[in-house]
Amino acid sequence: MVTNPVPYTRSLHNPEHSGHHTPGSPHARMAAARTALERIGCDLKKPAKNVVFRQGENADFIYFLQSGAIRLDYQLENGRSLVLDFLWPGRFFGIMEDAVYAWSAITLVDVHLKCLRRSAVQTLARNYPDITDLLLKQKTAALMAAKNHIVLMSHPTATSKLIGFLLAYSKQPEYFNQTTQVLTLIMSRKDIADYLGMTFETASRIFKYLETRNYIKKINHRQIQLNMHMLRKP
Amino acid sequence: MVTNPVPYTRSLHNPEHSGHHTPGSPHARMAAARTALERIGCDLKKPAKNVVFRQGENADFIYFLQSGAIRLDYQLENGRSLVLDFLWPGRFFGIMEDAVYAWSAITLVDVHLKCLRRSAVQTLARNYPDITDLLLKQKTAALMAAKNHIVLMSHPTATSKLIGFLLAYSKQPEYFNQTTQVLTLIMSRKDIADYLGMTFETASRIFKYLETRNYIKKINHRQIQLNMHMLRKP
DNA sequence: CGAATAATTGAAAAAGATCAACGTGAGTGG
DNA sequence: CCACTCACGTTGATCTTTTTCAATTATTCG
Numbered sequence: 001m002v003t004n005p006v007p008y009t010r011s012l013h014n015p016e017h018s019g020h021h022t023p024g025s026p027h028a029r030m031a032a033a034r035t036a037l038e039r040i041g042c043d044l045k046k047p048a049k050n051v052v053f054r055q056g057e058n059a060d061f062i063y064f065l066q067s068g069a070i071r072l073d074y075q076l077e078n079g080r081s082l083v084l085d086f087l088w089p090g091r092f093f094g095i096m097e098d099a100v101y102a103w104s105a106i107t108l109v110d111v112h113l114k115c116l117r118r119s120a121v122q123t124l125a126r127n128y129p130d131i132t133d134l135l136l137k138q139k140t141a142a143l144m145a146a147k148n149h150i151v152l153m154s155h156p157t158a159t160s161k162l163i164g165f166l167l168a169y170s171k172q173p174e175y176f177n178q179t180t181q182v183l184t185l186i187m188s189r190k191d192i193a194d195y196l197g198m199t200f201e202t203a204s205r206i207f208k209y210l211e212t213r214n215y216i217k218k219i220n221h222r223q224i225q226l227n228m229h230m231l232r233k234p
Numbered sequence: 235m236v237t238n239p240v241p242y243t244r245s246l247h248n249p250e251h252s253g254h255h256t257p258g259s260p261h262a263r264m265a266a267a268r269t270a271l272e273r274i275g276c277d278l279k280k281p282a283k284n285v286v287f288r289q290g291e292n293a294d295f296i297y298f299l300q301s302g303a304i305r306l307d308y309q310l311e312n313g314r315s316l317v318l319d320f321l322w323p324g325r326f327f328g329i330m331e332d333a334v335y336a337w338s339a340i341t342l343v344d345v346h347l348k349c350l351r352r353s354a355v356q357t358l359a360r361n362y363p364d365i366t367d368l369l370l371k372q373k374t375a376a377l378m379a380a381k382n383h384i385v386l387m388s389h390p391t392a393t394s395k396l397i398g399f400l401l402a403y404s405k406q407p408e409y410f411n412q413t414t415q416v417l418t419l420i421m422s423r424k425d426i427a428d429y430l431g432m433t434f435e436t437a438s439r440i441f442k443y444l445e446t447r448n449y450i451k452k453i454n455h456r457q458i459q460l461n462m463h464m465l466r467k468p
Numbered sequence: 469c470g471a472a473t474a475a476t477t478g479a480a481a482a483a484g485a486t487c488a489a490c491g492t493g494a495g496t497g498g
Numbered sequence: 499c500c501a502c503t504c505a506c507g508t509t510g511a512t513c514t515t516t517t518t519c520a521a522t523t524a525t526t527c528g
Contacts, residue, residue, distance in 0.1 A: 074381070074385065076385070082384070082385065082388045084381060084384060097371065097374045102378070102381070103381075129363045129366065132363065132366045132367060132370060133366060135370055136366060136369055136370045136373060137331065139370060139373035139374060139377060140331045140373060142377055143373060143376055143377050143380060144331075144336075146377060146380035146381065146383075146384065147308070147318060147336070147337075147380065149380075149384055150316070150318060150380065150383055150384060150387065151308065151310070151316065153384065153387045153388070153431060154316045154387070154428075154431040194388075197387060197388040
């Protein structure tokens with residue numbers, strides 16, 4: 001299992017993309033809303049490879065990922081399944097318009113979640129309009145992730161899809177060591193393939209091909225040193 | 235050009251997916267917000283094949299599609315472009331978190347838009363919290379469309395992608411005649427190909443293949459009779 | 469250690485892309 | 499009205515990429 005020597009965490013008060021913010025800034029404005037959410041949320045820890053919620057279950061809770069990583073799976077009627085997204089700390093997930101979850105959420109590593117009852121959030125949102133703003137921002141983040149996913153899938157070759165994936169994934173500070181340039185893959189070849197729309201054999205072969213061309217260097221199956229200069233070139 | 239003998243329109247008071255709704259229902263609750271939006275919006279008509287906004291431009295306006303259809307294009311740095319979505323009446327679009335539009339919006343046919351200044355909507359949202367709810371619902375609709383797009387692109391063959399596209403598109407009452415089973419394609423083969431991640435030659439060949447297998451019958455390049463029974467089968 | 473899972477590799481088949489040529493149909497100007 | 503043009507669509511031949519099916523090697527976990 002992948003260990004996190006220095007866990008990279010996000011709290012509701014230290015959310016995604018928040019930097020230094022002065023009072024009166026959009027981020028600061030939401031502080032009260034975040035505190036209110038903090039109060040109704042309960043902490044939840046889950047080990048790696050566990051189901052947080054399953055597609056079709058009643059969508060009674062929404063979640064905030066404080067540390068770790070999540071994979072969102074969508075199952076088709078014919079049994080095939082695909083990976084819709086990988087989630088990193090700071091992301092809300094499970095925010096559904098409908099009564100049931102439209103996809104499943106699986107932990108990739110040990111995770112620390114904040115668990116919020118949907119009805120409680122809805123009630124609270126009446127007093128704190130910024131909560132709705134926060135959810136809107138999160139939906140926007142999800143939509144941008146989906147757009148980037150579509151762009152990746154539309155790449156003409158499996159090689160460029162995989163390179164695009166590695167470059168996007170290497171933005172995660174917890175899994176990419178800037179000094180050694182080593183990327184720790186917390187998902188399987190099959191997960192990557194199911195995300196990019198290819199078979200896992202093809203994904204495996206492309207890794208091989210990238211190594212022969214010195215784009216990457218495999219330390220082991222889950223640790224890969226990236227030659228960023230080469231990967232960013234074409 | 236494709237004519238719409240009986241234009242299919244949506245107003246802010248007759249939005250997407252709204253059916254009969256009683257006072258006190260979520261839809262009815264938003265009536266005041268919609269009226270307020272109606273007041274600050276101005277009507278805008280555009281002919282077919284016109285730019286509503288271009289990727290990179292200042293995102294000063296958000297739009298509501300009252301009638302017609304829109305194509306959302308994303309241009310990559312390398313010059314390649316892809317179709318992110320097709321929009322139908324009742325959809326808001328151009329709601330950006332950032333200062334500039336992340337993609338372009340092009341009319342496919344003559345359209346009737348409601349045009350709203352972003353700053354005015356933001357101001358109004360302070361008095362009408364339901365406006366933020368409305369935008370959140372619209373983001374959810376956009377995210378679900380993106381999810382369906384990803385599912386389509388992940389299909390293993392070009393044939394199943396195209397069948398999935400035809401079945402989804404045939405849900406648009408303005409372009410699918412339920413009695414004759416004729417679908418009017420308002421987008422080119424290239425648009426479809428750029429949406430599904432294939433070349434337009436492949437899209438053309440699959441149309442041919444579907445005709446030989448009696449899945450479809452071409453009336454002309456833009457009018458196709460669907461054999462729903464066959465298309466839904468596999 | 470040993471079983472189960474994940475990853476790699478090979479060979480053959482299928483699917484799709486590419487490049488090139490040819491139709492078709494709507495709009496234009498003589 | 500008719501030829502012309504231009505964008506769009508179709509089709510063919512060839513080449514490349516990816517999948518499929520099968521076998522083998524690694525790794526992980528109890």
